[in-house]
Amino acid sequence: SQQGEEDPQALSIQEGENATMNCSYKTSINNLQWYRQNSGRGLVHLILIRSNEREKHSGRLRVTLDTSKKSSSLLITASRAADTASYFCATDFLSGTYKYIFGTGTRLKVLA
Amino acid sequence: EPEVTQTPSHQVTQMGQEVILRCVPISNHLYFYWYRQILGQKVEFLVSFYNNEISEKSEIFDDQFSVERPDGSNFTLKIRSTKLEDSAMYFCASSWRPTYEQYFGPGTRLTVT
Numbered sequence: 001s002q003q004g005e006e007d008p009q010a011l012s013i014q015e016g017e018n019a020t021m022n023c024s025y026k027t028s029i030n031n032l033q034w035y036r037q038n039s040g041r042g043l044v045h046l047i048l049i050r051s052n053e054r055e056k057h058s059g060r061l062r063v064t065l066d067t068s069k070k071s072s073s074l075l076i077t078a079s080r081a082a083d084t085a086s087y088f089c090a091t092d093f094l095s096g097t098y099k100y101i102f103g104t105g106t107r108l109k110v111l112a
Numbered sequence: 113e114p115e116v117t118q119t120p121s122h123q124v125t126q127m128g129q130e131v132i133l134r135c136v137p138i139s140n141h142l143y144f145y146w147y148r149q150i151l152g153q154k155v156e157f158l159v160s161f162y163n164n165e166i167s168e169k170s171e172i173f174d175d176q177f178s179v180e181r182p183d184g185s186n187f188t189l190k191i192r193s194t195k196l197e198d199s200a201m202y203f204c205a206s207s208w209r210p211t212y213e214q215y216f217g218p219g220t221r222l223t224v225t
Contacts, residue, residue: 030211042218043155043203050211088155090214098143098160098168098210105154 004032004089004103012109019076021106023089026070033090033100034063034074043088046074051094081112114138116217118204124223125194133189133220135204144187145205145214146179148172155203160210161187167210194224 007022023032034046047063049056049072056063062075076083086107090100117136125131137144146158160167161179176192187206191198201221205214 033213035216040201040221043205043216045213045215048213090155092211098145098162099157099170100214101157102147102155 004091004101006087006089006103006106008106009104010107010109012111013079015079015081015110015112017079019079019083019108019110021074021087021108023072023074023091023103024070025072025089025091028067028070028094029091030094031092032065032072034061034072035088035090035102037086037088037105039085046087076108079108079110081110084108084110114140116204116206116215118202118217118220120220121218122221122223124225127196127224128193131191131194131222133191133202133204133222135187135189135217136185137187137204137206138215139185141206141208141215143167143207143210144179144181145207146189147203147205147216148200149203149219150197150200158189162210191222194222196224198222199224 004025031050033048035043037043049063049065060077065072086105088102088105090102119134144161147155149155157170159169159173178190180188201219203219204217207214
């Protein structure tokens, strides 16, 4: 079964606007991580949120987690052209596995 | 800031050849991982490694794949007999504990011709 699925698949906004990306998952988790990937490049870790946390902030990033709905959201405030990238959520499994399952990602384009 | 490094950045090989992809994890991390991303597809877990043993592996990680930590710093992924479908970006990652952040390297783009 698919664990992490992002929504929307693609998002285009103007510089200065906020961008919200959502992630849904099917099975219970310990942790959820958000990553950024610039085209053809590596994965940059953004935030890890644990199942007992509801919200975390890092700079212009805000992540929420709703375990009852099995969903998370990533909000980027005051977006910049440099935020243009793909954003992925990755979830582990409550059973204590070592692996993370990645979603299909949201392609964000910030227009200057 | 410590980071995961990977070499080479791009490897081209012929089908049937062996390749070794190299990674240097963050120095105080204890858990190591390999993932791959076929062009345009999801990042997929291959294997996790702790205390010189494989902790977990996916169904993709069949007998043609192996991992090794040959010394105190390197972590390698070997593909014994490459196939066309092995063409992908291979990412190494490391974490201090399995429930902590996984930090990824920049990836090795493997092209099998």
